[in-house]
Amino acid sequence: MEEKVCTMQDLGPGDMIERTFSGKSIIICRSDQGIYAFLNRCPHQGALLSKGKIGGSPAATKNPGEYCFQREGEILRCPWHGREFDITDGGNTLTPDRSKLKEFMIKIEGEDVIVSTERKKSKAAQA
Template identity: 50%
Template sequence: MTENIVCKKTDLEPGEMKAVDLGKQNILICRTLDGEFYAFLNQCTHQGAPLDKGMICGATTGESQPGDYHYCRKGEIIRCPWHGREFDIKDEGRMLANPNKKLPSYKVRVENEDVIVYK
């Protein structure tokens, strides 16, 4: 397993994401609102959209009604820019609509100010 410094902690504020090249792969680095870092292949499992062009957001709860939406998990969901597929950052990139599908993920470690991804 190879470790690669992909950015500095200060490069991403909580709730932000950015794409970085790691060899021939484009990786999405996400920082959740609690300050934790996660890394995924920067490609939607549906049709390959670049997820860094989407957004980090929340999800609606089961209590939501048409026109009256209740949100939860703010800053923990990646939404695909093309078709709105949603992936749970904190649950290994699992798709909300189909938990059997998930984004390829990478181990992340923060050491001093460096964010390190293992490939």
């Protein structure tokens, strides 16, 4: 099953919107690399990820006590416990091989963003 969930104009880089698809709440996220669709539930304890934020991640610098911000628009933070997920691959930033988000296939047809019930197997649709 496939369904149009939004248009490209609905979603700028770093944006996230909630939609219903196949009877389930999903989120559509966009980074500079592409568009992604996930089940709107954190795998940890079921928080609605749509209530979270997309941002970046702090990283250490060469100076003790100083950090920089990287990967802006690619990290989804759960609103309950602050777990972070890389939207470009759905993985938990601390343990990428565990606690992956349930991801759906996306394709772009003209300006339409189409989601499929087929589980995602490859990288995101290019924005």
